[in-house]
Amino acid sequence: MTLTPVPFTKRLTERSLTFGTRLCLGLDPRLNAYGNRDALRQHTLAVLDACAPYAACVKPQFAFYEALGLWGMALLEEVCTAARALDLPIILDAKRGDIGSTAAAYAQAWLSGDHAGDALTVNPFLGAETLTPFVDAARQYGGAVFVLVKTSNPGQADFQGGGISEKVAAEVARLGSDEGGLSSGGLSSVGAVVGATHPQELAQWRAAMPQAPLLLPGLGAQGARAADLAAAFLPGGTGAVVSASRGIQYAAGLDVDAAVSAARTFRDELNAALRD
Numbered sequence: 001m002t003l004t005p006v007p008f009t010k011r012l013t014e015r016s017l018t019f020g021t022r023l024c025l026g027l028d029p030r031l032n033a034y035g036n037r038d039a040l041r042q043h044t045l046a047v048l049d050a051c052a053p054y055a056a057c058v059k060p061q062f063a064f065y066e067a068l069g070l071w072g073m074a075l076l077e078e079v080c081t082a083a084r085a086l087d088l089p090i091i092l093d094a095k096r097g098d099i100g101s102t103a104a105a106y107a108q109a110w111l112s113g114d115h116a117g118d119a120l121t122v123n124p125f126l127g128a129e130t131l132t133p134f135v136d137a138a139r140q141y142g143g144a145v146f147v148l149v150k151t152s153n154p155g156q157a158d159f160q161g162g163g164i165s166e167k168v169a170a171e172v173a174r175l176g177s178d179e180g181g182l183s184s185g186g187l188s189s190v191g192a193v194v195g196a197t198h199p200q201e202l203a204q205w206r207a208a209m210p211q212a213p214l215l216l217p218g219l220g221a222q223g224a225r226a227a228d229l230a231a232a233f234l235p236g237g238t239g240a241v242v243s244a245s246r247g248i249q250y251a252a253g254l255d256v257d258a259a260v261s262a263a264r265t266f267r268d269e270l271n272a273a274l275r276d
């Protein structure tokens with residue numbers, strides 16, 4: 001008998017509501033902060049374990065594991081295994097995108113199998129048809145994709161301006177429009193990345209992609225403030241998660257208690273923003 005996986009968005013919503021948190025815990029281990037791999041591994045796993053109660057999901061940034069070679073890939077797998085044991089949905093931030101047949105291989109690699117995440121960030125630059133393999137894999141395995149719509153960095157408008165972000169958002173909405181039933185908490189498996197650094201635009205992006213889960217990076221180190229982000233959420237405070245990486249993992253050097261305190265504060269500030 002094949003068990004149908006619980007959809008990522010349903011798990012995300014349930015965890016958000018059960019634990020009362022909209023925080024996505026970014027785990028981006030930087031070797032230069034440690035000096036040796038053992039310390040990096042221990043601290044990263046300790047931060048995950050200690051901050052999990054304040055997080056709706058975890059987002060390892062693939063680049064930092066890739067930078068550590070095969071050892072880093074093994075660490076990523078260890079992080080994912082630990083996150084699964086904590087019942088934390090995993091968003092792999094790998095920003096994959098390529099011609100369709102290669103996109104299918106990326107989708108297989110990072111949305112299915114033991115080393116995969118539950119959701120994957122996807123770069124739409126190669127065109128709408130290249131999103132299909134990712135969306136198909138996400139649906140097949142009960143995962144999700146987060147398509148880059150409007151990134152958090154200062155130079156995003158160079159290539160995303162002139163209506164490009166709007167076009168991508170329309171495609172995200174279209175791809176997800178036949179989903180979003182009650183089994184997934186009203187959300188589709190096709191989500192979007194919208195930088196938390198664009199608070200004045202959040203209502204526009206929320207309206208353009210009503211069924212899309214939103215991933216908002218930029219809290220803390222990039223200057224975004226929790227108090228400005230309420231417009232990204234659906235009624236009931238669902239439909240979006242806000243990520244912070246450096247602002248938690250390196251809140252005060254390598255102090256795990258400080259990481260916990262930062263995660264708790266971000267969680268509380270996001271909840272306060274939704275109450276106000």
Ligand SMILES: O=c1ccn([C@@H]2O[C@H](COP(=O)(O)O)[C@@H](O)[C@H]2O)c(=O)[nH]1
Nearest residue numbers: 061151152195217221222244245246247
């Ligand atoms: O638009 C985007 C998309 C992804 N990111 C990623 O999120 C984290 C942010 O890290 P902080 O330390 O909290 O600034 C990082 O992994 C980025 O690659 C983003 O910042 N903006």
